[in-house]
Amino acid sequence: LAKTTQPISMDSYEGQEVNITCSHNNIATNDYITWYQQFPSQGPRFIIQGYKTKVTNEVASLFIPADRKSSTLSLPRVSLSDTAVYYCLVGDLPMDTGRRALTFGSGTRLQVQP
Amino acid sequence: DGGITQSPKYLFRKEGQNVTLSCEQNLNHDAMYWYRQDPGQGLRLIYYSQIVNDFQKGDIAEGYSVSREKKESFPLTVTSAQKNPTAFYLCASSISSGRAGEQYFGPGTRLTVT
Numbered sequence: 001l002a003k004t005t006q007p008i009s010m011d012s013y014e015g016q017e018v019n020i021t022c023s024h025n026n027i028a029t030n031d032y033i034t035w036y037q038q039f040p041s042q043g044p045r046f047i048i049q050g051y052k053t054k055v056t057n058e059v060a061s062l063f064i065p066a067d068r069k070s071s072t073l074s075l076p077r078v079s080l081s082d083t084a085v086y087y088c089l090v091g092d093l094p095m096d097t098g099r100r101a102l103t104f105g106s107g108t109r110l111q112v113q114p
Numbered sequence: 115d116g117g118i119t120q121s122p123k124y125l126f127r128k129e130g131q132n133v134t135l136s137c138e139q140n141l142n143h144d145a146m147y148w149y150r151q152d153p154g155q156g157l158r159l160i161y162y163s164q165i166v167n168d169f170q171k172g173d174i175a176e177g178y179s180v181s182r183e184k185k186e187s188f189p190l191t192v193t194s195a196q197k198n199p200t201a202f203y204l205c206a207s208s209i210s211s212g213r214a215g216e217q218y219f220g221p222g223t224r225l226t227v228t
Contacts, residue, residue: 034216043118043204043219044157087156104149104156 004088009109018075020108022088025069033064033071034089037082038107044087048073075110083112117141118220120205125225127199135190135223137205146188147217149204150174157204163188164210192225199227 005023012018024033032051036044048055050062050071061074075082085107118139127133139146145164149157159172163182177196182188188207192199202224206217 041202041222041224043206043222044217046216046218049216104158106156 004090004104004106006086006088006106006108008106009111011111011113012078013113014079015077018078018082018110018112020073020075020086020088020110021070022073022090023070024088024090027068027090031068031090033062033068035060035062035071035073036087036089036104038085038087047086078110078112080112080114083110085109118205118207118218120203120220120223122223123221125223127225127227129227130194131227132194133192133199133225133227135192135203135205135225137188137190137220138186139188139205139207139218139220140186141207141209141218142185143207143218144185144210145208146182147206147208148172148178148180148188148190149206151202151204151222160190192227199225201225 003026032049034049035047037047038044048057048060048062050064052064052068055062063072073086087104087107089104121136125133147162148160150160151157158174160174160178161169161172161180163169166182166185169180169182177193179191179193180188202222204222205220208217
């Protein structure tokens with residue numbers, strides 16, 4: 001079971017780039033790395049997913065080193081509305097009846113100040 | 115609009131009563147999931163279903179039951195056997211279990227048992 005470790009909290013200011021790192025030393029060969037954003041009392045929202053190297057979309061970039069034991073979510077030019085909890089998810093579900101849970105990390109609480 | 119609906123948003127029950135939480139999706143997704151979230155904590159997987167009439171236990175299935183009679187619906191019953199049922203419950207779906215990392219979440223149901 002791939003356990004993930006993230007910083008509990010981070011602070012930033014509007015307009016800055018924010019990098020949140022997730023450690024997942026036991027990641028399996030088939031595991032993808034996914035990041036979610038969650039606002040209070042809402043369901044998480046998918047941000048980005050990757051397997052290796054770098055992935056970029058309209059809201060974020062995901063950097064994954066060659067050993068895949070960690071990943072970094074990069075949020076360019078954050079705004080106040082980016083204040084949320086960010087979760088790193090590693091794992092996948094088996095196609096057989098074996099039980100292997102998806103692992104959400106404890107999350108990183110990002111606070112963006114004016 | 116495509117999406118996932120959960121009802122009700124808030125639910126109150128007396129201890130010893132079973133309660134069923136509704137989850138419906140019109141995304142035509144094969145896989146559906148139930149998570150539990152406690153205050154300040156990450157998400158923990160209760161049950162998941164890869165296809166109609168099939169479901170598997172997640173990490174914390176004890177005291178919960180599910181059914182998947184229709185592709186669109188995945189109700190969760192919190193039974194009286196669940197020792198600490200008060201929590202925020204989130205339902206999610208993905209195109210398939212092979213794309214389990216990219217999940218779409220509903221708005222959640224906050225259950226309070228007294």
